Amino acid sequence: MTGMERTFPICRACGVQYATPRLDCPICTDERQFIGWDGQRWTTLPELRAQGYHGRVEPEGDGVIGLGVDPKVGIGQRALLVRTPGGNVLWDCVGYLDTDIVTAVRALGGIHMIAISHPHFYGTMIEWSRAFGGVPIYLHRADARWVGRPDEAVVFWSGDTRVIGDALTLVNAGVHFAGGTVLHWGGADSGQGALLSGDILQVVMDRRWVSFMYSYPNYIPERPAAVRRAVQLLEPLGFETIYGAFWNAVVRIDGHAAIRRSADRYLRFAADRPTES
């Protein structure tokens, strides 16, 4: 982390870092996000550090460590460090990084690759990659237009699935964003498996369920066809736990059935049908 890199502008509303100063944040002018009520505002990593922002590192599950920022930057998601025998994956990202976080993550075995569910969580992904030696960042090519700081570490993948390690598979669930991705880790929980879903499949307040939205802040529901496709792609995978995008937003048991039942419920309400009387 050089001082030079830390001056890259970060959007206050979404926490995504850009390569060059700009007037607007394309991610926030998109109808899935919003421009902050005080107008477009920018910050930088040095400014956030000076303002007292700091990392939060806490276990979220078996072999899964939450990595967040306090107070929240942008949307407030927490990333996850997935510790596997074949190497550690950073799943999703946040709009912050400092040397304390790097030190803590190094003590947990570091990061060997990064994969991110969708553009709202790109955060300061290039800073994270470089802090751990320029590790690859797997992003779905369908969302390539949203990358605001292009870098040689970014690996665009295409199609429905991509194996990135032993028992580690990215799945293009395609909900929320065309490139919307979830990570299946077959080795989680002594081989029962886990799904890291970001908010592509959103773990909701009743943590036995997930939901599917095109826009969360603007309450725009996802198209039924996209939901059906996601469920079909996840059908062959085994998992009990679903890790959502926010602290403790975790389905602890029966995750696979939770997705099926949640999709059935969603599609029942999304159906265009005569009003029952």
Ligand SMILES: [Zn+2]
């Ligand atoms: Zn933004």
